[in-house]
Amino acid sequence: GMYRLILLPQAFRIILPTLTNEFMTIFKNTSVALTIGLVELTATAREINENTFRTFEAYGVVTLVYLAIALVAWLLMYWIERAAQLPSLASGSARK
Numbered sequence: 001g002m003y004r005l006i007l008l009p010q011a012f013r014i015i016l017p018t019l020t021n022e023f024m025t026i027f028k029n030t031s032v033a034l035t036i037g038l039v040e041l042t043a044t045a046r047e048i049n050e051n052t053f054r055t056f057e058a059y060g061v062v063t064l065v066y067l068a069i070a071l072v073a074w075l076l077m078y079w080i081e082r083a084a085q086l087p088s089l090a091s092g093s094a095r096k
Contacts, residue, residue, distance in 0.1 A: 013084050020077040027073055041066055 041062040048058040 009084075016077075016081050016084055020074075020081065023077060024070070024073065027070065 045058040045062040049055045052058070
């Protein structure tokens with residue numbers, strides 16, 4: 001009773017920012033989101049560059065795709081943080 005209704009919601013609010021950072025680190029360092037990770041995108045850009053000699057276009061598109069995926073992940077975690085935030089702490093002023 002007490003754990004589920006009191007302690008777990010408080011713990012969730014405390015760990016959520018750290019969880020967001022860990023999620024972004026995992027995304028950056030592994031293959032996430034339909035096996036599209038930074039390493040795969042970079043390898044693909046390198047291959048396109050070797051075949052077409054269009055360096056700017058290849059790395060530009062890779063950068064935009066990675067940025068779009070990272071922003072979507074960040075927005076999702078931001079919305080979760082906002083939904084879990086206590087109303088009294090949302091304005092930045094805690095009661096004394």
